[in-house]
Amino acid sequence: MTTAGVYVRISDDQAGDALGVKRQEQDCRKIAALRDWEVSSVYSDNDVSAYKRSVRRPAFERLLQDLEKGVISAVVVYDLDRFARQPRDLERAIDLFEGSHLRFATVQGDIDLSSPDGRTMARVMVAFANKSSDDTSRRTTRKHLELAQKGMPVGPRAYGWRAGKITIDPTEAAIIRDGARQLMAGMSLGAVTDQWNEKGYKSSLGNRWVRQTVRQMYLNPRLAGYRVYRGEMLRDEAGEPVMGMWEPILDNDTWTALVTRIAPPETRQGYRPGGRKYLLSGLVRCGNCGTSMRGLRKTDTTHSYFCPPDNQGGCGKSAIAGHRLDAMIETLILSHSGDEQTNVSSDYDPSELETINARIQELMGAFQEGSLSGSVVFPTVQSLEAEARSLRAQQAVAAVPG
CATH class of the missing domain: 1.10.287 (Helix Hairpins)
Structure with missing residues (x-):
């Protein structure tokens, strides 16, 4: 009898109940029974993306290892895009199936990965699935950028604000302001954290406070009303900070002074609302489309300026070594x-x-x-x-x- 492995995967399980992968497993077991295959193992990657290159799928890796070792001789999946959305993952599987007696089946229909026609069909299907993920990612990124540029809040409720993320929670805001005064007066982050825990204060998720969480909260530009995008303070084309739609808890001067005291030295410049992360941020323009170019750190000592892609308002065709351009401008200014x-x-x-x-x-x-x-x-x-x-x-x- 053929020994089969069932592979199930879902990208986003917000409820955390794994119902999606359980339904896939039930359907896959029916297909295996119809083919008289014995299911010996179930490989489950719940709440794991197959599209993101940086994500490692533990169950998928075990499946490939078991196929190579001969532990299983067949694979059943709900659909091919549950199995692979990156062509390189499909090719790794094809290397095992090509020229072998291994079997591959999906609830939507069999795919013979050991034959040229089957491999070609699988490659086309994965390519389309990958493009679909690309399109979705691009639309989502553009939508999030648009929301950020409008100053709209996203994500879970931040400590200090009510559920709508706009209006201040008076009790939590008072705790934040009191902690800021104590930090500016010389109290350590650890001491403030211990004090909050002793008084029974809980984070927005209902957890005890830890020092790093307190530090991150105070370093967040949101406290002073600034919008953050992808972990950094968002700036408009003129290089000025984008203001959020919510009520700030700390005024700009208090927050800036606080950051100066508690941020690691290497990160303080990035939090200065009135400053620029790089010398020409918001000033240098793309020679091709005229869009304001952005700075991007390459190493600890070098950076570049680049034109953002078309879905972010630029053309994506221009880039220049930032440290060299900055040096040229500095030399020109100093000469005068x-x-x-x-x-x-x-x-x-x-x-x-x-x-x-x-x-x-x-x-x-x-x-x-x-x-x-x-x-x-x-x-x-x-x-x-x-x-x-x-x-x-x-x-x-x-x-x-x-």
Whole structure:
């Protein structure tokens, strides 16, 4: 008797009840019984995509291994697109079936992967299934970008807002604001997290808080009303942040100052609402279609500017090494401002930095004592810290031998 393996898969099981794969298994067992095949194993990839290249399907891999070892000699699937949506996955199976006595059946009809005609038909079917997934992915991506550009919220309810994702939840918002004040006053993330758990505060999913979750919540631009797309603050063609439709919990200055204190140093620049991630973001334009080009990090020290694809408003035909272009622009600017640079460094006064640092300490002390509010202290401290950075840069220039 032929020993068969049943392979079942569904891409999205939101309910988590595996009913979809159970129905597939029932139908596949009927087909196996009609052919007098004995089902020895069921290979189930529930809630697993066959289209995404980065996704590894554990049950599919075990199935191929068992076919190669001779553990099973036939495969039954509900439909070919449940088995493969990437041509490379189909070819891996074809390598095993070609020139062998292995059998392959689907509920929709048999496909002989050991024959040239069967392999050709399978390749055509998988190619169409792959194109269908491509089309769906492109439409979904375009839809999500459009929603993001309009500032509409998506996804599950974020902590601090009510179920509609627009209106603030007063209780949770007060917890967030109180935590922000404590962090700005010098309390650690761990201490804030422990305090929330001790008071019985739960996340929007009903879980205990962990430090990393608290950090991610405070680093999210959503708190200040900014729209995030694919993990980054979304910007319009002019390079300005896109505002969301919801009520912000923290004002921009408070949130920016908070990020400066709790974000890892290498990520802080990316969270500055008024800054640009790359020198020419929002400025350099595609020479082919005129669309604003975007920056993309390649390595820790290099990036590129590229024209977005047509489904995102560009043509997708232009790209340039960003670090080289930035260097050219910087050289051009410095060549016209060399005199000013020299004068600035020569006017450097070490006492100014000491005065600014003392002023920062004074303001933070007043905030901790309660004599000044955060809305007054944080913007001022942020401005003073920017001056301090500028003075330190001048100090470095002045220290270089002429």
